[in-house]
Amino acid sequence: MAKLIHPKRALSTMPLKSSAPLGAAMAYLGIERAIPLFHGSQGCTAFAMVHLVRHFKEAVPLQTTAMNEVSTILGGADQIEEAIENLRRKAAPSFIGIASTALTETRGEDVPGELREILSRRTDFADTAVVYASTPDFDGALQDGWAKAVEAIVGALVPRVTERDVDMRQVTLLAGSHLSPAEVEELVRMIRAFGLSPVVLPDISTSLDGHVSDDWSGCSLGGTPLADIGRIARSAFTLAVGESMRRAAQMLEDRTLAPFRVFQSVTGLKPVDAFVRTLMGLAGVQDPPPSIRRDRARLIDAALDAHFHTGGLRVAIGADPDLLFSLSNALTSMGAEVVAAVTTTQHTPLVDRIPSGEVILGDLGDLQRAAQAGGAQLLLTHSHGRHVEHALHIPLVRVGFPVFDRIGAQDVCRVGYRGSRAFLYEIANTVQSIHHRARPEDFGAAPIPEEFEHVPHAARH
Amino acid sequence: MTDALKSRIADVFDEPACGTNVSKSEQQRKKGCAKPLTPGAAAGGCAFDGAKIVLQPIVDVAHLVHAPLACEGNGWDNRGAASSGSELYRIGLTTDMTELDIVMGYGEKKLFRAIRETIESQNPPAVFVYATCVPALIGDDIDAVCKAATAKFGVPCIPVNAPGYVGSKNLGNKLAGEAMLDHVIGTMEPAETTPCDINIVGDYNLSGELWQVKPLLDRLGIRILGSLAADARYKQVAMMHRARVTMMVCSKALINVARKLEERYGIPYFEGSFYGISDTSDSLREMCRILVERGADPGLRDRCEALIAEEEAAIRARLAPYRPRVEGRKVLLYTGGHKSWSVVAALQELGMEVIGTSVRKATEDDKGRVVEIMGDDKHMFDNMAPKDMYRLLKDAGADILMSGGRSQFVALKARMPWVDVNQEKHEPYAGYMGMEDLVRAIDRAVNNPMWAELREPAPWDLPLTAGRTLPAPAGPCPVTGIPAGPSRPVTLVPPLPPFASPPAAGGPAVTDFASSRTDFEDC
Ligand code: SF4
Numbered sequence: 001m002a003k004l005i006h007p008k009r010a011l012s013t014m015p016l017k018s019s020a021p022l023g024a025a026m027a028y029l030g031i032e033r034a035i036p037l038f039h040g041s042q043g044c045t046a047f048a049m050v051h052l053v054r055h056f057k058e059a060v061p062l063q064t065t066a067m068n069e070v071s072t073i074l075g076g077a078d079q080i081e082e083a084i085e086n087l088r089r090k091a092a093p094s095f096i097g098i099a100s101t102a103l104t105e106t107r108g109e110d111v112p113g114e115l116r117e118i119l120s121r122r123t124d125f126a127d128t129a130v131v132y133a134s135t136p137d138f139d140g141a142l143q144d145g146w147a148k149a150v151e152a153i154v155g156a157l158v159p160r161v162t163e164r165d166v167d168m169r170q171v172t173l174l175a176g177s178h179l180s181p182a183e184v185e186e187l188v189r190m191i192r193a194f195g196l197s198p199v200v201l202p203d204i205s206t207s208l209d210g211h212v213s214d215d216w217s218g219c220s221l222g223g224t225p226l227a228d229i230g231r232i233a234r235s236a237f238t239l240a241v242g243e244s245m246r247r248a249a250q251m252l253e254d255r256t257l258a259p260f261r262v263f264q265s266v267t268g269l270k271p272v273d274a275f276v277r278t279l280m281g282l283a284g285v286q287d288p289p290p291s292i293r294r295d296r297a298r299l300i301d302a303a304l305d306a307h308f309h310t311g312g313l314r315v316a317i318g319a320d321p322d323l324l325f326s327l328s329n330a331l332t333s334m335g336a337e338v339v340a341a342v343t344t345t346q347h348t349p350l351v352d353r354i355p356s357g358e359v360i361l362g363d364l365g366d367l368q369r370a371a372q373a374g375g376a377q378l379l380l381t382h383s384h385g386r387h388v389e390h391a392l393h394i395p396l397v398r399v400g401f402p403v404f405d406r407i408g409a410q411d412v413c414r415v416g417y418r419g420s421r422a423f424l425y426e427i428a429n430t431v432q433s434i435h436h437r438a439r440p441e442d443f444g445a446a447p448i449p450e451e452f453e454h455v456p457h458a459a460r461h
Numbered sequence: 462m463t464d465a466l467k468s469r470i471a472d473v474f475d476e477p478a479c480g481t482n483v484s485k486s487e488q489q490r491k492k493g494c495a496k497p498l499t500p501g502a503a504a505g506g507c508a509f510d511g512a513k514i515v516l517q518p519i520v521d522v523a524h525l526v527h528a529p530l531a532c533e534g535n536g537w538d539n540r541g542a543a544s545s546g547s548e549l550y551r552i553g554l555t556t557d558m559t560e561l562d563i564v565m566g567y568g569e570k571k572l573f574r575a576i577r578e579t580i581e582s583q584n585p586p587a588v589f590v591y592a593t594c595v596p597a598l599i600g601d602d603i604d605a606v607c608k609a610a611t612a613k614f615g616v617p618c619i620p621v622n623a624p625g626y627v628g629s630k631n632l633g634n635k636l637a638g639e640a641m642l643d644h645v646i647g648t649m650e651p652a653e654t655t656p657c658d659i660n661i662v663g664d665y666n667l668s669g670e671l672w673q674v675k676p677l678l679d680r681l682g683i684r685i686l687g688s689l690a691a692d693a694r695y696k697q698v699a700m701m702h703r704a705r706v707t708m709m710v711c712s713k714a715l716i717n718v719a720r721k722l723e724e725r726y727g728i729p730y731f732e733g734s735f736y737g738i739s740d741t742s743d744s745l746r747e748m749c750r751i752l753v754e755r756g757a758d759p760g761l762r763d764r765c766e767a768l769i770a771e772e773e774a775a776i777r778a779r780l781a782p783y784r785p786r787v788e789g790r791k792v793l794l795y796t797g798g799h800k801s802w803s804v805v806a807a808l809q810e811l812g813m814e815v816i817g818t819s820v821r822k823a824t825e826d827d828k829g830r831v832v833e834i835m836g837d838d839k840h841m842f843d844n845m846a847p848k849d850m851y852r853l854l855k856d857a858g859a860d861i862l863m864s865g866g867r868s869q870f871v872a873l874k875a876r877m878p879w880v881d882v883n884q885e886k887h888e889p890y891a892g893y894m895g896m897e898d899l900v901r902a903i904d905r906a907v908n909n910p911m912w913a914e915l916r917e918p919a920p921w922d923l924p925l926t927a928g929r930t931l932p933a934p935a936g937p938c939p940v941t942g943i944p945a946g947p948s949r950p951v952t953l954v955p956p957l958p959p960f961a962s963p964p965a966a967g968g969p970a971v972t973d974f975a976s977s978r979t980d981f982e983d984c
Contacts, residue, residue: 010574011525012557013582019531041594042498043507043625047535050866054539059847059870066498069626072598083501090502090846102529103594103626106563138529138560138595212874216851363557384538387552404539 002354004346006361013365014387016318017344018401020135021099022048023145023177025062026401028097030175030202031153032223035093037083039065039076039111040101044137054404056208061218063087067103076104077114081122088128091218094226097149098132105136129226131156141344142401143320146177147244150202154251157229164257165234171282172235172258173198174249176242178323178400181209182413187241187266190276190416193292194283199228199235210410232256237282239275241266241415242322243350264322264350266415267423268330269299275416295417302421307334309428316340316371318364318381319400321348327380327399328355330420331427339374342367342381364388378430395430465604466597466622473635473717504867507625509593510536511633512640515714516589516621518665518690519698520544523585526555527572527603528593529563532625541887543669545692549585558595568601576610576618586695587617587645597624617695619644634714641689641698642721649699651686656757658686659748660701660728662719664710664735666691670891674735677745677772677892681765683752689718702726706751708733708744729755735891737807738776742769776893780811783900788812790907793853795819795845795864796882804863804882807896813903816859819845847871861907876915878906 025036025048038045045064052060065079084096100111115132119125133152135145171191175184184205191198206222213221232252238260240249249260261278265271276296280288313336317328321343328338338356342363351359360366367381368388379385379396383405389396403409413419414426441447506514509532517524517540526533537553544550556575562568572590579588588610592603607618623636651658659678664671671691678685687693687701701707701722707730709719719730729751733744749757749765791814794804805815845853847868854862854875862872865883872879880902882890890899 009578010556010571011578011582012530012553012555014553015530015534015537015555015557017530017534019529019535021531022535037501041507041626042503042505043510043594044531044535046504046506046510047531050539051535053866053870057870059874063501064503065500066503067626068498068628072594072626079500082499086499086501102531102558103598106595106598136529136560137531138558138563141530212876216848216871216874218848384553387538 002341002351002356002359004351004361005358006346007366009362012363014363014368014384016342016363016367016381016384017141017320018051019044019048019137020140020142020145020148021101021137022051023142023147024097024099024133024135024149025060025145026052026142026177026204026208027146027149027153027202028095028099029060029207029220030200030204030223031095031097031220031229032207032225033093033217034095034097034207034220034223035061035063035087035091035218037063037065037080037087037096037098038101039080039098039132040067040103041072042066044101044103051402055402055409056210057407057409058208058210061091061220072103072107075107075109075114076111077109077118080111080115081118084118084122084125084128084130088125093128093219096128096130097152098130099135099145099149100133101135102137105134105138129157140347141320143177143242143244143322144345144347147247150174150245150248151251153201153229154248154255157226158252158255159230159233160255161233161257166236166258167234168236169195169197170231170235171196171198172232172238172252173200174238174240174242174245174252174260175200175202175204176240176245176322178242178320178326179204179415180412181205181207181410183415183419185209186413186416186419187239187275190292191239191279193289194279194285196279196283198239199232200224201229201232208410210408237261239263239278243325243348244322264353265326265329267326267420268333269296269303269417269420270333271326271329272296272299272415272417272420292417295421299417299421299424302424303334306424306428309431310424311335312337313378313427313431314339314374314376315378315380316342316367316374316376317379317399318342318367318385320344321350321354323400324359325350325354327414327423329353330414330423334424334427336427339376340367340370342370368392377434378427395434397426397430463602466627469622469636469639470627470632473632473639476717476720506630506633507594508623508628508630508633508636509591509625511630511635511714512591512621512623512637513633514540514630514665515634515637516641516690517550518542518544519589519693519695520550521547521586521694523549523552523554523579523583523588524591525575525579525588526553526591526593527558527568527575527596527601528555528591529558529595530555532591532593533557540665541668542665542690543667543672543692545672546694549583552583554579554583563595563599566599568596568599569603569606572596572601572603572606573610576606577614580614580616585616587619589619589621589640591621592624594625597626617644617648631713635717638689638715638718642718642725645695645698646687646718646722647699647702647726649696651700651703654686654703655684656705656755657681657683657752657761658704659683659752660687660689660704660707660722660730661685661691662689662707662709662722662730663715664688664691668887668889670735670889670895673889673892673895674741677741677768680768681745681749681761683748689715702728704728705755705757706730706748708748710734735895736804738773738810738893738896739806741892741896742773745769772893776896779897780900783904784811786904786908787900789814790860790903791816791858792903793817793850793859793862793864794882795850795862795868804899807899811900817853851875861903863903876912878909878912880906 028034028036042064049060049062065083067076071079131152133148135148181204188198201224203224207220233256235258238249238252238258240262243264246262253260266275315336324343332355341354341356341359343359380399382400383403385396414423533553533555538551556571562571590603590607603620607620610618621640623633686704688697707719707722707728709730709732722728731747734740749761753759753761850871854877861878863880863882869879889895
């Protein structure tokens, strides 16, 4: 449906996208006792870390191979080995996820080869799982880095099976980068409600959910346990949420013979219905649990209440494709019109399905122009959208990453029946918060002459 | 790295005005002050980051970052340097280099076009162009592009050559200063000069700290002519060479600029701080002394003393009510540079006990002053691993941590109050009035009743005392079906109830779910 526009510009004004290595780091943080490691210069790591901290308001154990000019030219294999050694000594992680950066990719090292060599030589590293994803900053966005990290984990840690030995109650949930910790939790809750037990990969709902633990570890404070990644081989089915998880789902099918289904959205009535139907089928129940029935009924009521505000609403959205799709789909299903859609990466077939005339591969500058041209009444993008909010005087609903000027970003849930309901309330309430008192001029009439106005006397003292 | 950049770096490492540097041997000095970084144990920003920190507070300039996305995309608009005018400095501008630009070598062309687009869309007085790792690695010559763009568009385009991998933030600070010395300072003349014109170097007006001091300068008739770069306009940097004195606020970052201003234009500099009461007074005193020495009205010194006396008395009176609320509290200070001593002195004045302070980025001079104030160097530490800091805080050695955002969670997760004293903080703490804000922030943090509640044990951490208990349930649990009675099986996770029609064991049901390639039939 939508056409992808790539403005011919050399300048990016107010970047919308976050970099791919950052996405990979985030995915790695969804593994238990993990440390993500950037193969690059220390500045990239510092920036990414600050970015993550500002969003999650959590300490983030992100590390760097600290490439300098010399190691950049000579190659960074030693740096990687030294980094793994130092991290193991310092924090004893069970998992180290390496992501490359623009710097190391520009030079073009054969990191996978070198890593294989290091790991076969350094048998003392054996009790730490090390995976590597190639995520140059100059290619793709956060969502791509996340996907590549998940694929790297699957490729390295999920065992191959030749024969199915299925645990019929176990499903794999591949969670996309656009899901918040609370959203992963909500999906898990729904799956459990059907008597199924999910293995989540990666599971930021237990690591980046914002909890106070009893000690300081220097690794991620939760996430998918390594043992669970091994158990994935026995899952009956893979539920992939987010189109960007398709490749990982496919890889899982190749390795474990588990069929999969990709849910491009789990926000809004129909997408959640599709998710629930799949769960019904997997659980073999015609009767969903009462809580699910009730949540659906309440979503329907919320839609009835909200449609007065969403019908005909002109919205402008800027986000990674998976999120852009699910939110714009949910809004248009409620009668809203997406007048401006800006996204961050072309590596997705989803663009075609975005319910908007065109999708711009661009930045917040593009969003501002398109929103203005389309007469948008509402903005949906991350916190940096506040600049556009101020410029255009239209309200901003903060979605995606980063949300740094609000607390509780990890708790925002817009998926499932319950999350969709909250999302509709959020939109409808923001619309209602816009105060516009109609004036004669709005309808083309001449303003009421001033002389007819009653001017209160100035107070006399 | 180009030879020009190499010699530039060697040059900034050879800093005669830096105490640490002078005490080194020739050999050591060549190596610079950057310690080689440890992979897996390195933290902190890169040289590009450092350059940006120093220059971004020049508010009306377009700051254009020549880089793949990460350098600017992950880092723009994340500092609280306040502006009293233009907001242009807060707009993230980058060439967002793609694979194609890099492989095909389109970098320079793209940069040139980006400069044009910047000038067309933002109409800035100047464009600052930052080099980063990837363009440096592939050999983009930003100096040449800037030169061509300046000639073509008539707007000064200033190359800032500090790609990340050449070193730390601190080196980047200095390289940014060099760029200003080379291309900006001395390129414009002020309409008029006064004998009370000053430069402020190494302050970034974070959360508006400069404005807490400006009223004092206003009352003395002192004008901030040049600024690098607190709330600065491009012109203020270009005219720095006409000031009478330079106040250097951060001793480590831009000493090269202060020294070269003296060498080239005969402007003396002094090092001062606006943190803490006595430091603020000392800075004002020194500033006025030099101004008078250089031709300002001698009455300035008396007016300065009068102002100091008045302001100090006023702030002491305003702080008095806080004393009982903070007295005796133990502070762990984890910051760097000059703040280590200026804040220590201020806290001690209020009866707080500083149990430790970091001297990570402090100079030998700074360290000397800490020893002077604290009595010995027992309480000075260089780096503290988060783990150790967490232990120290958790074991209640301290009542509050004052540090930068990096260590905030170490404190918070140990259920310990924390006050931000670094660059990302949201409150200004400069000058006399800033002292009150700082103490108020400390009071607010340590005396929040929340802490006591949060540290209470959880319900399950206290053993149940014997008391009335409900009679044992008769039948099985209606939800889980677990039978009642003392012999009932206890599992942490109760097994899920069977559903109406459980899936048949084995394979067949799964085959109903072939992988789908379309997925939207109902979405
Ligand atoms: S280290 Fe290099 S690539 Fe990384 S942020 Fe700094 S300048 Fe950019």
